[in-house]
Amino acid sequence: MVERQSPIGVATGCAMGIPVVNTGIVKVRSGVPKTGETLLSVRALSACYRTQTRQLVAVSDLSFDVAQGEIVGVLGESGCGKTTVALSILRLLPDNAKVISGSVLFQGKDLLLLAESQLRNIRGAEAAIIHQDASVLNPLIRVGDQVSQVLRAHQRCSRIEARERVQELFSSIGLLECERLYEAYPHQLSGGQRQRIGIAQALVCKPRLVIADEPTASLDQRTNIEILSLIRQLRESCGTSFLVISHDPDALAAIADRIIVMYAGQIVEEGPVVDVYSQPLHPYTRALLQCAPTQVPVTEIGDDTPRLPFIPGSPPDPLDPMPGCSFSCRCADRMQVCDLQKPDQILASPSRLVRCFKYEDRSHV
Amino acid sequence: MSEIRQPLLDVRGLCKIHAQGRWWEHKFLVRALDNVNLVLPANRTLALIGDSGAGKTTLAMCLTGLEQPDAGTILFEGKDITKIDRKKARGFPEIQLIFQNSTDALSPRMSALEIVEEPLLIRGSLARTECQQQALAAMEQVGIPGSCSNRLPHELSGGQRQRLAIARAIVSRPKLLILDEPLSGLDLSIQGQITNLLLDLKDAYQLSFLYISHNLELVCRIADEVAIMRRGKIVDQAAPAAILASSKRSHLPALVPSAPASSSRRGASAGA
Numbered sequence: 072m073v074e075r076q077s078p079i080g081v082a083t084g085c086a087m088g089i090p091v092v093n094t095g096i097v098k099v100r101s102g103v104p105k106t107g108e109t110l111l112s113v114r115a116l117s118a119c120y121r122t123q124t125r126q127l128v129a130v131s132d133l134s135f136d137v138a139q140g141e142i143v144g145v146l147g148e149s150g151c152g153k154t155t156v157a158l159s160i161l162r163l164l165p166d167n168a169k170v171i172s173g174s175v176l177f178q179g180k181d182l183l184l185l186a187e188s189q190l191r192n193i194r195g196a197e198a199a200i201i202h203q204d205a206s207v208l209n210p211l212i213r214v215g216d217q218v219s220q221v222l223r224a225h226q227r228c229s230r231i232e233a234r235e236r237v238q239e240l241f242s243s244i245g246l247l248e249c250e251r252l253y254e255a256y257p258h259q260l261s262g263g264q265r266q267r268i269g270i271a272q273a274l275v276c277k278p279r280l281v282i283a284d285e286p287t288a289s290l291d292q293r294t295n296i297e298i299l300s301l302i303r304q305l306r307e308s309c310g311t312s313f314l315v316i317s318h319d320p321d322a323l324a325a326i327a328d329r330i331i332v333m334y335a336g337q338i339v340e341e342g343p344v345v346d347v348y349s350q351p352l353h354p355y356t357r358a359l360l361q362c363a364p365t366q367v368p369v370t371e372i373g374d375d376t377p378r379l380p381f382i383p384g385s386p387p388d389p390l391d392p393m394p395g396c397s398f399s400c401r402c403a404d405r406m407q408v409c410d411l412q413k414p415d416q417i418l419a420s421p422s423r424l425v426r427c428f429k430y431e432d433r434s435h436v
Numbered sequence: 437m438s439e440i441r442q443p444l445l446d447v448r449g450l451c452k453i454h455a456q457g458r459w460w461e462h463k464f465l466v467r468a469l470d471n472v473n474l475v476l477p478a479n480r481t482l483a484l485i486g487d488s489g490a491g492k493t494t495l496a497m498c499l500t501g502l503e504q505p506d507a508g509t510i511l512f513e514g515k516d517i518t519k520i521d522r523k524k525a526r527g528f529p530e531i532q533l534i535f536q537n538s539t540d541a542l543s544p545r546m547s548a549l550e551i552v553e554e555p556l557l558i559r560g561s562l563a564r565t566e567c568q569q570q571a572l573a574a575m576e577q578v579g580i581p582g583s584c585s586n587r588l589p590h591e592l593s594g595g596q597r598q599r600l601a602i603a604r605a606i607v608s609r610p611k612l613l614i615l616d617e618p619l620s621g622l623d624l625s626i627q628g629q630i631t632n633l634l635l636d637l638k639d640a641y642q643l644s645f646l647y648i649s650h651n652l653e654l655v656c657r658i659a660d661e662v663a664i665m666r667r668g669k670i671v672d673q674a675a676p677a678a679i680l681a682s683s684k685r686s687h688l689p690a691l692v693p694s695a696p697a698s699s700s701r702r703g704a705s706a707g708a
Contacts, residue, residue, distance in 0.1 A: 381628030
């Protein structure tokens with residue numbers, strides 16, 4: 072696929088005087104993913120939640136790598152375990168959840184085995200997380216102080232120095248009026264500004280890996296595009312690796328190099344973003360991408376409005392797992408074997424993994 | 437419908453000014469709505485697009501009487517509804533609003549059924565059993581099974597909560613439904629399901645929609661007309677195709693193009 076250009080960054084100026092950074096045209100695509108050394112390597116990760124009576128397996132047997140300077144997208148419907156993956160990497164799971172097996176190797180160290188004190192040195196400093204909504208900000212502390220707290224927790228620097236560095240960071244991520252914003256409380260900021268504060272918190276110590284959990288959900292289109300182009304920019308300028316989690320295929324298409332499609336706690340497909348989008352292998356990926364509204368013709372006046380495509384049925388209840396493939400009851404290409412056995416991951420081509428019986432016989436590919 | 441072809445909704449010169457800043461600070465005035473004119477014919481969908489802070493939600497609040505406009509008139513079927521005393525009239529059931537975030541808009545302490553029947557009980561024109569029947573019928577219609585009627589909102593999935601909010605809106609048999617970002621935060625597939633539900637309801641009840649969103653690509657698939665709002669003003673109003681074409685040329689950032697051409701995908705699936 073050839074490189075396409077999106078209107079990212081063409082917009083300057085915004086309603087409500089939200090500062091906008093003119094980022095220039097950012098290319099939507101990715102050619103060959105950068106093959107740096109492996110930074111994060113998740114192996115056979117399984118995590119479960121405890122309910123009153125039973126255990127609910129949210130993520131099972133998950134393995135993937137993130138290379139230095141790579142942006143990996145995790146795509147999936149809500150409830151498929153995306154956030155659980157993000158939280159278990161940094162061991163931030165809530166009390167009723169735990170990792171049951173697997174390893175998370177970050178720069179050669181298994182984060183799951185480290186002592187809490189050692190982990191605290193890594194969290195925020197070398198691997199950081201951007202949370203789904205900016206409600207993680209403390210409403211009683213000025214946002215500038217909340218960002219410099221992170222910096223001062225990990226590096227020796229004076230308050231004044233921290234303040235300068237944080238303000239510098241604010242301006243580099245498109246927050247104008249840094250002086251005023253440093254003194255502001257979270258409720259005084261717009262959604263886009265709060266999201267940028269969350270990003271600032273994650274970036275202030277210049278980590279090597281940033282996990283972004285739905286960084287653009289609940290933001291408007293323009294802010295959305297700005298945040299996404301900011302992530303790309305940071306990758307280019309600092310070489311930071313990103314693991315971006317989203318349910319929006321468009322958002323991931325704009326930034327990711329490689330994409331992981333999750334369904335019911337498992338990876339169903341993995342590959343370079345261009346290949347996955349242009350030729351989805353797994354029936355779920357194909358169905359999901361076909362749900363994009365861009366697939367439907369634009370209405371004309373007087374027309375009968377066409378209905379939008381959707382995936383029939385609903386994801387399986389994690390408390391009641393199916394014996395066969397978890398997507399089989401919604402699948403368009405269902406076969407007899409799908410209801411009986413669980414499919415294994417198959418290497419469909421050197422760079423692509425898929426979990427589907429259709430590709431058992433390589434002649435299909 | 438009336439005999440003369442008057443529009444269902446006719447908004448003229450609507451203004452709303454918010455004062456921002458606390459009492460000890462310097463106050464400055466924000467023109468949330470600045471001379472807004474809108475016409476919505478019956479059984480049509482008008483989409484309202486704009487960045488956050490453009491005044492879309494303020495307009496929705498004014499139309500439903502949750503805020504009082506500072507100037508201008510709102511003619512609904514020829515009557516000026518800004519003059520109605522809403523408290524005496526016990527609401528205005530012909531216009532219903534579905535809020536931006538349905539989770540926050542549903543009482544966490546009421547069961548699904550109670551939420552849907554509440555508007556009927558408040559109006560007080562029907563007996564309790566009849567209210568319950570109508571509420572159950574409305575829930576059936578939006579695809580919430582009767583077995584869920586005793587669940588609390590947090591026990592429902594995001595898509596089901598949105599369906600519940602729709603049921604609460606249609607139970608009072610409105611003519612105009614104002615949808616404020618009804619799909620934000622939902623998965624793509626569920627977005628499709630909810631949109632299809634709304635379109636089915638529109639056909640069944642001859643509803644009109646004022647569809648507030650910032651997803652240009654999506655609204656161009658469902659709206660008859662698209663209005664663009666910026667800083668409290670309607671700056672452009674045209675058919676979806678025209679808006680889409682002009683957005684590609686100009687300022688409005690459309691969706692980031694991602695989906696490959698459908699032809700290549702068809703080729704892919706045929707080859708598989």
